[in-house]
Amino acid sequence: MSGIIGTRAASARRRDSQVGESVFVRMLLIVMALGFLGIFLVAPLVTVFASAFSQGLGPYWAALAQDETLDAIELTLLTAGISVPLNVVFGIAAAWLVTKYDFWGKSVLITVVDLPFSVSPVISGLIFVLLFGAHGWFGPWLSERDIKIIFAVPGIVMATTFVTFPLVARELIAVMHAQGNDEEEAALTLGAGGLSILLRITLPKVRWGLLYGVILCNARAMGEFGAVSVVSGHVRGLTNTLPLQVEILYNEYNFVGAFAVASLLASLALLTLLVKKIAEWSVSNRQAKRDALRSAEARPLAASAELEGVRP
Amino acid sequence: MTVRVENLVKRFGNAGGPAAVAEVSFEARPQAITTLLGPSGSGKSTLLRLIAGLETPDAGRVLIDGKDVSALSPQHRNVGFVFQSYALFKHMTVADNIAFGMKIRRLPKAQTKARVAELLELVQLPEYGARFPSQLSGGQRQRVALARALAIEPKVLLLDEPFGALDTQVRVELREWLVTLHERTGITTLLVTHDQEEALELSQHVVLLNQGRVAQAGSPHDLYDHPADEFVASFLGGANVMKSRVSDGEAKLGTKSVPAPSGARDGTPVQAFVRPHNIRVRRPDGEDPAELGKIERLTRVGGYVKVYVSLPSGESIVVLTSKTDLDALGVEPGDPVAVEVVDAKVFVQSYSI
Incomplete structure (x- = not known):
């Protein structure tokens, strides 16, 4: 973080001569930005970890090693493990459809993709209760066949998938729009079929966008509270995901336990940001390396040897 | 194939x-x-x-x-x-x-x-x-x-x-x-x-x-x-557009008569497309029958010269000539020149201005 602020300060200094902000204004802006970040981002994060470790490592591990918590971790991983791949498949399909074809109702589809974002997660959960609950549309049909969706794992997976649906699709639609269709058309004229084009051209082309979408989707899938809370039924050891477990522990005044579990989710968020940063860094680094190579036109052999090393 | x-x-x-x-x-x-x-x-x-x-x-x-x-x-x-x-x-x-x-x-x-x-x-x-x-x-x-x-x-x-x-x-x-x-x-x-x-x-x-x-x-x-x-x-090659009318099945462009498009009746307004290299300029004689124009500008492009000539009709044309020919003429912007069309392609005007 100090790196970001360092660059910002540096660019502010560079602009000095043109814009002419006084030192006072600059300091004021920096203090405001830092203060805001501190209060709303850093302080809560620190609190989570501080509270989690407030009684030392022992109680922290004990809180995490509880059966119910372990079950919650397992369920959360299972949920993310199902809904993220589903959303990757749907996301690629939707992005492919939207960016490669023109059809009637395309703008409607793009709007519908965003629906889960514009609806409150609680409503998203309720939708599934209304559809599959005991008194829902499909409720009687399901209960006749003894299939449980609401207050069971399938409901949690469905609600999570619904809520996280736009993350992969939106990311891919943006990236694929920006990159155009030229390479796909070229592959088509060279004899490649649809699947070949998808696997050899499109996916490699959008891989960073896809990775980013998957990372965000995964983070949201593991952290989703509202929609899951509605469909879960809070059955301990069975239908509690990590965020729900945090709430339960907190309501039972088990603060160390609550914050220990919360610290897991927070770590996940930090890890997500780290992976994203690495992905971005690797893209820009590769680009820089290529630019450097291009300027070194004089040594084509050395260049190709180096290239072998950085090939993806 | x-x-x-x-x-x-x-x-x-x-x-x-x-x-x-x-x-x-x-x-x-x-x-x-x-x-x-x-x-x-x-x-x-x-x-x-x-x-x-x-x-x-x-x-x-x-x-x-x-x-x-x-x-x-x-x-x-x-x-x-x-x-x-x-x-x-x-x-x-x-x-x-x-x-x-x-x-x-x-x-x-x-x-x-x-x-x-x-x-x-x-x-x-x-x-x-x-x-x-x-x-x-x-x-x-x-x-x-x-x-x-x-x-x-x-x-x-x-x-x-x-x-x-x-x-x-x-x-x-x-x-x-x-x-x-x-x-x-x-x-x-x-x-x-x-x-x-x-x-x-x-x-x-x-x-x-x-x-x-x-x-x-x-x-x-x-x-x-x-x-x-x-x-x-x-579209191809660029051309000067000169206006004329059909008379006796021909369109007259200064001293040059070009066959008019078939079926064009006398008096029909026509447009003549004249390539810049199909026009010649020379110093006018005493009673020159050719159309007289005034050199507005000379642009030298390597061995060739573009001569911009304004005609009495108000039309402005471009003539392409070799550097050697122009130097032999010894004309400068502002000088009067006689303009001779060598070849042209005539079309019935499809629109009126």
Whole structure:
């Protein structure tokens, strides 16, 4: 973080001569930005970890090693493990459809993709209760066949998938729009079929966008509270995901336990940001390396040897 | 292999809108370079994409080597397409780019490798196989795109504004190189361009398009010397437009009489298209029968001089003459000159001002 602020300060200094902000204004802006970040981002994060470790490592591990918590971790991983791949498949399909074809109702589809974002997660959960609950549309049909969706794992997976649906699709639609269709058309004229084009051209082309979408989707899938809370039924050891477990522990005044579990989710968020940063860094680094190579036109052999090393 | 296009129609957007390609028919001869020439929006790129199968026609047929390929997807048409933006696969090396079509066809590895080396040699980039497209200059990328298209041994080569994004010097070099390459490969080639110089220099056959229709097709020479209509005359080579009227089946331009279009009655207003090199200027004699004008400006372009002359009628014309001739005349801007039309093409005025 100090790196970001360092660059910002540096660019502010560079602009000095043109814009002419006084030192006072600059300091004021920096203090405001830092203060805001501190209060709303850093302080809560620190609190989570501080509270989690407030009684030392022992109680922290004990809180995490509880059966119910372990079950919650397992369920959360299972949920993310199902809904993220589903959303990757749907996301690629939707992005492919939207960016490669023109059809009637395309703008409607793009709007519908965003629906889960514009609806409150609680409503998203309720939708599934209304559809599959005991008194829902499909409720009687399901209960006749003894299939449980609401207050069971399938409901949690469905609600999570619904809520996280736009993350992969939106990311891919943006990236694929920006990159155009030229390479796909070229592959088509060279004899490649649809699947070949998808696997050899499109996916490699959008891989960073896809990775980013998957990372965000995964983070949201593991952290989703509202929609899951509605469909879960809070059955301990069975239908509690990590965020729900945090709430339960907190309501039972088990603060160390609550914050220990919360610290897991927070770590996940930090890890997500780290992976994203690495992905971005690797893209820009590769680009820089290529630019450097291009300027070194004089040594084509050395260049190709180096290239072998950085090939993806 | 011949490419034949029959009554091809393509509309974008609603059915009532103007057609991007309207009832186009032409034939590209085997082993020749045919250019599709036209201003932007004339439908030339759409036509090329229709031939490749990248667009579906609303009506009409495309025949390659006598076979109707209209129902075939581009995947199975076996045409080499070079895109204006090159469309190289950015995540693959140059060698992998060229090998792509052969890998899809599951050719043996050794054969593919040998062919890639051969093609790299052909496009004069033998050392560049391991590079990525982003490490190449525009001209080099263009050549890689060509090699990739040639790798599948296509029946026809389709080039969409292949030199559009390059600077002049590279463009001229590549143009000459393409002619040599074509002589070596002998592959039937269709090339889209808006640059008439490119069309005249590169191709044996030109199809000039205007607003989705074929304005005229023929050899560059034909189009230049015998334009079918005003559009062709003004699009190709640039021309001075002079007004006149028909009398006795002829249009008079100063001392020169040019046959009027057949069927034009006396008194019909006509437009004469006069090439800048088909006008002569000289110092006026005492009682010169030729039209007199005044030199406004001289622009020297190498061995040639563009002489801008204003006529008494208020019209302004450009005359192209050699430096030697002009120096012999010894005229300066502001001097009066006698203007003689050597040759012109006359059309009945299709619109009035």
